[in-house]
Amino acid sequence: MTYTSAEMMTVAAARALGNDDVCFVGIGLPSAACNLARLTHAPSVTLIYESGTIETRPAVLPLSIGDGELCETALTTVSVPEVFGYWLQGGRISVGFLGGAQVDRFGNLNSTVIGDYARPKVRLPGSGGASEIATGCGQIFIIMWQTPKSFVGQLDFLTTLGHGRTGRERRELGIRTRGPTLLVTDLCIMRPEAGSNEMVVTSLHAGVTREQVRDGTGWDVRFGATVEETAPPSAGELEVLRDLHARTAAAHGAAGAQ
Amino acid sequence: MDAGALAVAIDRARMEFLSLSEAVARFVHDGDAVALEGFTHLIPFAAAHEIIRQGRRELTLIRMTPDLIYDQMIGMGAARKLVFSWGGNPGVGSLHRLRDAVEHGWPRPLEICEHSHAAMANAYAAGAAGLPCAFFRGYRGTDLPRVNPDIRFVRCPFTGEELACVPALRPDVTIVHAQRADRRGNVLFEGIVGVQKEAALAARRAIVTVEEIVESLGYEGANAAILPAWTIAAVCVAPGGARPSYAHGYYTRDNAFYIAWDSIARERESFRAWMQTHVLHAHSLEPELGA
Numbered sequence: 282m283t284y285t286s287a288e289m290m291t292v293a294a295a296r297a298l299g300n301d302d303v304c305f306v307g308i309g310l311p312s313a314a315c316n317l318a319r320l321t322h323a324p325s326v327t328l329i330y331e332s333g334t335i336e337t338r339p340a341v342l343p344l345s346i347g348d349g350e351l352c353e354t355a356l357t358t359v360s361v362p363e364v365f366g367y368w369l370q371g372g373r374i375s376v377g378f379l380g381g382a383q384v385d386r387f388g389n390l391n392s393t394v395i396g397d398y399a400r401p402k403v404r405l406p407g408s409g410g411a412s413e414i415a416t417g418c419g420q421i422f423i424i425m426w427q428t429p430k431s432f433v434g435q436l437d438f439l440t441t442l443g444h445g446r447t448g449r450e451r452r453e454l455g456i457r458t459r460g461p462t463l464l465v466t467d468l469c470i471m472r473p474e475a476g477s478n479e480m481v482v483t484s485l486h487a488g489v490t491r492e493q494v495r496d497g498t499g500w501d502v503r504f505g506a507t508v509e510e511t512a513p514p515s516a517g518e519l520e521v522l523r524d525l526h527a528r529t530a531a532a533h534g535a536a537g538a539q
Numbered sequence: 540m541d542a543g544a545l546a547v548a549i550d551r552a553r554m555e556f557l558s559l560s561e562a563v564a565r566f567v568h569d570g571d572a573v574a575l576e577g578f579t580h581l582i583p584f585a586a587a588h589e590i591i592r593q594g595r596r597e598l599t600l601i602r603m604t605p606d607l608i609y610d611q612m613i614g615m616g617a618a619r620k621l622v623f624s625w626g627g628n629p630g631v632g633s634l635h636r637l638r639d640a641v642e643h644g645w646p647r648p649l650e651i652c653e654h655s656h657a658a659m660a661n662a663y664a665a666g667a668a669g670l671p672c673a674f675f676r677g678y679r680g681t682d683l684p685r686v687n688p689d690i691r692f693v694r695c696p697f698t699g700e701e702l703a704c705v706p707a708l709r710p711d712v713t714i715v716h717a718q719r720a721d722r723r724g725n726v727l728f729e730g731i732v733g734v735q736k737e738a739a740l741a742a743r744r745a746i747v748t749v750e751e752i753v754e755s756l757g758y759e760g761a762n763a764a765i766l767p768a769w770t771i772a773a774v775c776v777a778p779g780g781a782r783p784s785y786a787h788g789y790y791t792r793d794n795a796f797y798i799a800w801d802s803i804a805r806e807r808e809s810f811r812a813w814m815q816t817h818v819l820h821a822h823s824l825e826p827e828l829g830a
Contacts, residue, residue: 308629309630331656332578332580332731333578333732334731343630344629344631344794344797345629345792346579347579347733348579349580349730349785349791349792359732360732360733360734360737361578362663362734365656365660365675366657366660366661398686401641401642402642403638403642404626404641406627406633406634407626407627407653408624408654408683409625409655409656410625410655410656411655412678413675413676413677416679416680417676438682439680439681440681442681445680450680451680454679454680455700455701456680532794533794533798
């Protein structure tokens with residue numbers, strides 16, 4: 282069965298979630314991955330969106346973080362100060378899903394500016410919940426498209442702490458949560474190397490070469506001692522994901538699907 | 540009540556049912572710090588359009604997610620400064636008018652004060668609680684404290700833990716949209732309640748636009764989100780006043796419009812033309828006083 286890179290990414294990320302996870306969900310690929318997990322192997326996974334919707338089970342993917350669908354299908358909906366206070370800062374969330382415009386070798390993210398902060402070339406949306414999700418959740422999964430422009434040697438701005446600019450900053454700052462443990466791209470899966478915390482390639486998606494990964498990475502990317510091949514999406518996973526996107530497109534009108 | 544007897548500055552005024560145009564004329568002034576809140580849900584677009592029509596200038600706009608509502612106000616030149624934590628079009632992409640203001644100073648330069656969501660949420664809660672600042676576990680290891688002098692750190696006197704500290708948000712005026720008010724002006728919010736209650740109670744004065752005025756608020760249970768009439772300066776009837784955002788139980792979010800906004804707002808000319816037709820030449824939603 283043929284599949285797209287986006288489908289491979291979404292499926293690979295979904296597989297990392299389990300029934301016991303309590304997941305803080307962002308819009309876009311993270312939301313698709315979390316709901317795919319819920320609709321396949323992890324029906325009991327708990328999804329929380331920063332709009333305060335707790336244990337939500339949307340039938341279609343929301344376009345925004347606060348679509349009515351999320352509230353209508355949630356166990357309960359709390360205020361935004363409460364979701365960031367009692368639930369995120371309170372240590373109730375096991376996994377946070379993040380992305381950004383740029384990521385570096387230690388899983389630090391930039392979603393603030395390209396160029397100089399005071400006179401940016403591109404003004405990006407900013408932190409939103411990300412700065413505190415990165416330190417409040419038990420661990421962080423990152424999903425991003427892999428290009429040399431987005432996988433950079435030096436971030437223009439550090440919006441969201443991964444393992445820090447040295448790889449050791451979490452411990453130095455007294456942060457007890459694990460930070461980025463998984464980076465899923467359209468080409469591969471990376472995980473932090475023990476000791477250095479540098480994100481290294483641990484699995485290549487089917488048909489992807491090491492050369493493609495090197496070409497897509499703005500730093501001198503390294504490969505783990507063993508590199509697996511990511512299992513392609515199964516027919517079952519693809520069917521559920523495509524149904525979800527079809528329902529979503531119908532609900533939002535055309536372009537809203539992704 | 541004598542405001543001088545209160546620990547924090549709140550303009551005590553008896554709630555009045557006003558038309559939206561009169562409420563904006565009386566309570567929103569040039570140079571004010573204004574929060575039009577609503578986390579994706581219940582965004583008070585009708586009120587923003589009235590502020591634009593009345594030509595308010597030099598505003599400090601405060602909002603977690605500037606959304607289309609502040610993209611419009613910024614693009615029309617109403618704002619001097621923006622306090623925010625996430626400035627995108629949710630699920631779609633950029634806010635082009637915000638970007639044009641920050642990147643090119645069009646139609647005028649925009650000062651920004653940038654936070655994270657947790658900081659803004661805590662800062663509103665601190666404002667509502669009458670505190671000067673908020674503490675929380677945040678911003679660690681990020682570059683934001685380097686570019687925002689309002690982000691500082693303090694040490695917990697009990698554990699020694701370093702905590703982020705930001706000033707409380709105390710808008711001159713907060714405007715929120717709600718489903719309904721009763722005839723006394725008590726207001727009910729349902730669904731995603733966001734930071735509306737905190738933002739309203741943090742402000743010197745609050746304006747609430749509502750879908751309708753009803754005999755009874757008609758909620759089940761004892762814990763619904765209600766703002767008592769005596770915390771509000773004005774209640775204005777504005778049916779559809781949150782569109783293209785939504786009012787849970789009344790109408791859904793116009794996701795197709797949020798997608799369409801990307802091309803409307805991408806160029807200055809198409810933006811200005813849209814605003815001319817749909818805001819400047821449109822009439823204020825006329826109130827049905829007392830319903």
